[in-house]
Amino acid sequence: MGVGRRMKKQGPPPPLDEATISLIKKRKAAEAGAKADGGKKRRKAVAESEPEPEPETQKVKTKGDKTKSNGVTVNGKNGKEQKSAVVATPKKTPTKAEKSKKSAKKVSEPEPASEDDDDDESWGSGSAPDLDELMQDEFGDLDDVSDTSGGSDVADGKFDEGSVFDSEEEDHPREKMFSDDEDESDAEEKLTAANIEGLSRKLDEQRQMEEEEARQEMQDSALQTNIAGERPDIFGDADTAAKAGIAPNMQLLRTRITDTLRVLGDLATLGQPGQSRADYMQLLLDDICTYYGYTPYLAEKLMSLFTPMEAFAFFEANEIPRPVVIRTNTLRTNRRTLAQALINRGVVLQPVGKWSKVGLQVFESAVPLGATPEYLAGHYILQAASSFLPVMALAPQENERVLDMASAPGGKTTYISALMRNTGIVVANDASKARTKGLIGNIHRLGCKNTIVCNYNAQEAFPKILGGFDRVLLDAPCTGTGVISKDPSVKTNKTERDFLAIPHLQRQLLLAAIDSTDHHSKTGGYIVYSTCSVTVEENEQVVQYVLRKRPNVKIVDTGLGSFGSEGFTSYMGKKFDEKMTLTRRYFPHRENVDGFFVCKLKKTGPSPGASKKNGVVADETGDTKSNKSASEAGDNDAEIIDKTPIMDENGNAIGEDAFGPFEEEEDAEIIARAERNRLRRKGINPKAVLEKARKDGNKAKKQDSTSDSASEKEPSIEEQGTEKKKGSKKEKKSTEAQEEKSAVDATAAAAAASSSPSSTKSKKTKKSKK
Numbered sequence: 175m176g177v178g179r180r181m182k183k184q185g186p187p188p189p190l191d192e193a194t195i196s197l198i199k200k201r202k203a204a205e206a207g208a209k210a211d212g213g214k215k216r217r218k219a220v221a222e223s224e225p226e227p228e229p230e231t232q233k234v235k236t237k238g239d240k241t242k243s244n245g246v247t248v249n250g251k252n253g254k255e256q257k258s259a260v261v262a263t264p265k266k267t268p269t270k271a272e273k274s275k276k277s278a279k280k281v282s283e284p285e286p287a288s289e290d291d292d293d294d295e296s297w298g299s300g301s302a303p304d305l306d307e308l309m310q311d312e313f314g315d316l317d318d319v320s321d322t323s324g325g326s327d328v329a330d331g332k333f334d335e336g337s338v339f340d341s342e343e344e345d346h347p348r349e350k351m352f353s354d355d356e357d358e359s360d361a362e363e364k365l366t367a368a369n370i371e372g373l374s375r376k377l378d379e380q381r382q383m384e385e386e387e388a389r390q391e392m393q394d395s396a397l398q399t400n401i402a403g404e405r406p407d408i409f410g411d412a413d414t415a416a417k418a419g420i421a422p423n424m425q426l427l428r429t430r431i432t433d434t435l436r437v438l439g440d441l442a443t444l445g446q447p448g449q450s451r452a453d454y455m456q457l458l459l460d461d462i463c464t465y466y467g468y469t470p471y472l473a474e475k476l477m478s479l480f481t482p483m484e485a486f487a488f489f490e491a492n493e494i495p496r497p498v499v500i501r502t503n504t505l506r507t508n509r510r511t512l513a514q515a516l517i518n519r520g521v522v523l524q525p526v527g528k529w530s531k532v533g534l535q536v537f538e539s540a541v542p543l544g545a546t547p548e549y550l551a552g553h554y555i556l557q558a559a560s561s562f563l564p565v566m567a568l569a570p571q572e573n574e575r576v577l578d579m580a581s582a583p584g585g586k587t588t589y590i591s592a593l594m595r596n597t598g599i600v601v602a603n604d605a606s607k608a609r610t611k612g613l614i615g616n617i618h619r620l621g622c623k624n625t626i627v628c629n630y631n632a633q634e635a636f637p638k639i640l641g642g643f644d645r646v647l648l649d650a651p652c653t654g655t656g657v658i659s660k661d662p663s664v665k666t667n668k669t670e671r672d673f674l675a676i677p678h679l680q681r682q683l684l685l686a687a688i689d690s691t692d693h694h695s696k697t698g699g700y701i702v703y704s705t706c707s708v709t710v711e712e713n714e715q716v717v718q719y720v721l722r723k724r725p726n727v728k729i730v731d732t733g734l735g736s737f738g739s740e741g742f743t744s745y746m747g748k749k750f751d752e753k754m755t756l757t758r759r760y761f762p763h764r765e766n767v768d769g770f771f772v773c774k775l776k777k778t779g780p781s782p783g784a785s786k787k788n789g790v791v792a793d794e795t796g797d798t799k800s801n802k803s804a805s806e807a808g809d810n811d812a813e814i815i816d817k818t819p820i821m822d823e824n825g826n827a828i829g830e831d832a833f834g835p836f837e838e839e840e841d842a843e844i845i846a847r848a849e850r851n852r853l854r855r856k857g858i859n860p861k862a863v864l865e866k867a868r869k870d871g872n873k874a875k876k877q878d879s880t881s882d883s884a885s886e887k888e889p890s891i892e893e894q895g896t897e898k899k900k901g902s903k904k905e906k907k908s909t910e911a912q913e914e915k916s917a918v919d920a921t922a923a924a925a926a927a928s929s930s931p932s933s934t935k936s937k938k939t940k941k942s943k944k
């Protein structure tokens with residue numbers, strides 16, 4: 175299928191380039207200075223009207239020079255040097271800006287392009303336009319704006335034929351509306367070849383210089399803080415401050431954090447006698463909480479994902495806003511036309527990266543991006559770059575049936591619809607009625623005509639009301655630990671309870687997503703699970719859980735290339751499926767995108783339970799009215815749904831312990847046997863007890879015993895599905911799980927109220943059964 179080829183062709187996108195933003199601003203500043211001195215005329219009236227740059231805007235937004243003063247560079251997992259310091263250290267010498275400006279002047283200047291200039295005839299596949307022509311047609315405006323902004327680095331070769339949707343051409347002959355971007359490929363490639371080397375060399379030099387500065391600063395800082403001797407008396411500082419009872423000096427606190435990191439990097443040499451690594455780690459944790467404003471619980475959780483040094487880079491990155499990105503709506507326009515229109519309005523932008531043909535990164539805008547005529551006409555949507563990724567992984571095909579389970583406000587739904595070119599059906603669901611208003615607004619604005627909006631608790635509704643989808647996207651509700659820069663309240667408002675309740679909901683939603691997918695689909699049978707959170711509980715552990723509960727799915731390659739990091743295969747002593755490496759993680763400090771997790775699953779067989787109960791699997795047919803699904807079998811009750819015995823291909827239960835307690839009705843004999851065994855273990859003759867019970871007609875007592883029996887099975891379930899420690903904690907956890915469930919149920923109640931009478935009825939029935 176085209177999917178595989180298409181996804182393979184995706185080049186790994188580079189991190190979003192915040193350094194370029196700084197570069198453009200610096201160049202603009204340099205040019206503004208030159209202009210004040212009677213320098214050159216600007217060539218475009220539009221560019222003239224651009225506001226003067228504020229070279230330090232980024233820094234102002236990000237706690238001033240905090241990042242810069244540290245200048246830490248962090249090595250990513252792949253050994254790639256990450257540039258958190260570069261991002262936050264937009265220092266450049268005027269000489270550099272001058273140089274860039276000179277280089278920009280070499281690019282031929284086109285006349286301002288009209289809409290007509292955008293005619294794709296000039297990009298016909300047969301005739302290869304010459305370079306000047308290409309630049310004028312395709313990037314002339316971009317270069318022009320950059321030039322008027324003081325640089326030409328916008329055309330950094332990020333347009334590339336290897337973009338993700340390119341190979342769709344093979345599978346789906348293009349209509350005129352969609353041919354625009356594709357036809358640009360040749361031109362883009364030529365432009366890339368011609369410009370990328372020089373431009374990227376300049377950028378590289380720039381970065382090197384900044385990194386060198388950052389390193390130097392760090393060394394200086396180390397020298398200063400270490401002036402009294404080899405081993406900094408970090409604990410002495412902490413004690414003094416604590417005793418004085420004064421508010422912490424943030425600069426000193428920061429210095430202590432960097433000192434502690436340094437000591438942790440070489441404890442043997444730099445550590446104080448009598449102070450262990452744990453002591454330093456605790457001090458670091460406390461300081462990070464104070465400095466960045468996290469609760470100790472969350473700071474510890476996040477720190478556990480990284481080395482101390484990388485954790486620091488992560489916390490730093492959370493203080494910096496991510497680049498603004500817009501996604502071109504190909505149902506209404508193409509990226510080139512959109513870029514030209516926005517440039518004419520004073521927007522400074524460039525393609526987001528070669529991995530996407532629809533993303534534009536915005537550096538500056540003279541107009542509010544949410545109120546331009548192009549925005550109102552639905553030519554684009556403001557959408558974080560990382561938010562493209564789950565949809566790219568989903569790779570929806572034309573004429574498919576696709577479910578977006580938690581879709582509001584619709585950034586991903588509308589992208590799915592566009593990729594399907596308004597064919598097939600996209601069911602866009604969200605449990606929040608209020609949020610569906612925004613969803614509907616976006617769907618209309620962007621001209622999605624293949625989309626149906628519904629407002630259900632997905633756990634309840636799918637596949638019971640609707641199933642049999644070719645592909646399902648679950649962009650799950652999450653704690654938002656990947657988007658702290660957008661919503662700093664996460665630092666303090668996420669409690670331990672949230673980290674139990676939310677993963678619980680995520681698990682149930684993902685099971686429903688799987689059960690709603692048609693494994694017979696000729697084109698699909700895929701599920702994509704994503705979150706904008708970085709915690710393992712919400713990502714790998716959720717996937718691991720569903721792998722156990724649904725052996726009819728397996729993890730497959732997301733097709734997102736090597737961009738991002740592999741998912742964890744172990745965490746805190748827990749081992750995960752080895753294919754977890756196929757899942758992708760994205761981090762603000764590594765890729766300069768919102769923290770994100772993407773996992774793609776392929777459904778290989780029917781979901782458990784449904785066929786056993788009814789002979790027909792609801793999610794295969796989509797006709798769910800007369801068939802019970804696995805979810806229905808469990809009445810959406812997490813514990814019951816998940817404990818439905820799972821059958822292998824031969825109809826045998828797979829490792830009964832692995833799938834929870836027995837179904838009361840269907841496994842009465844097994845339950846009775848377990849009960850007899852339980853009584854024997856207690857030294858009681860089961861026959862006598864049961865006989866007595868029968869005689870007394872005390873059914874309630876018998877049920878209690880059965881229930882005891884079921885709870886004795888819990889340990890094996892707990893071992894698999896819980897993150898908490900064993901022993902007495904299990905009881906507590908079980909209680910908590912009930913509480914969480916109540917909370918989740920309560921949250922879902924509103925949505926459930928609006929769900930079909932059948933679902934409500936089913937729930938009531940089940941509860942009364944309980």
Ligand SMILES: C[S@@+](CC[C@H](N)C(=O)[O-])C[C@H]1O[C@@H](n2cnc3c(N)ncnc32)[C@H](O)[C@@H]1O
Nearest residue numbers: 580581582583584585586605606631632649651
């Ligand atoms: C991360 S947001 C989705 C963002 C959306 N995919 C987009 O790209 O615009 C998670 C959504 O899940 C919804 N949600 C929460 N619980 C749900 C449930 N049980 N069923 C369906 N949707 C739910 C929330 O209302 C929220 O809109």
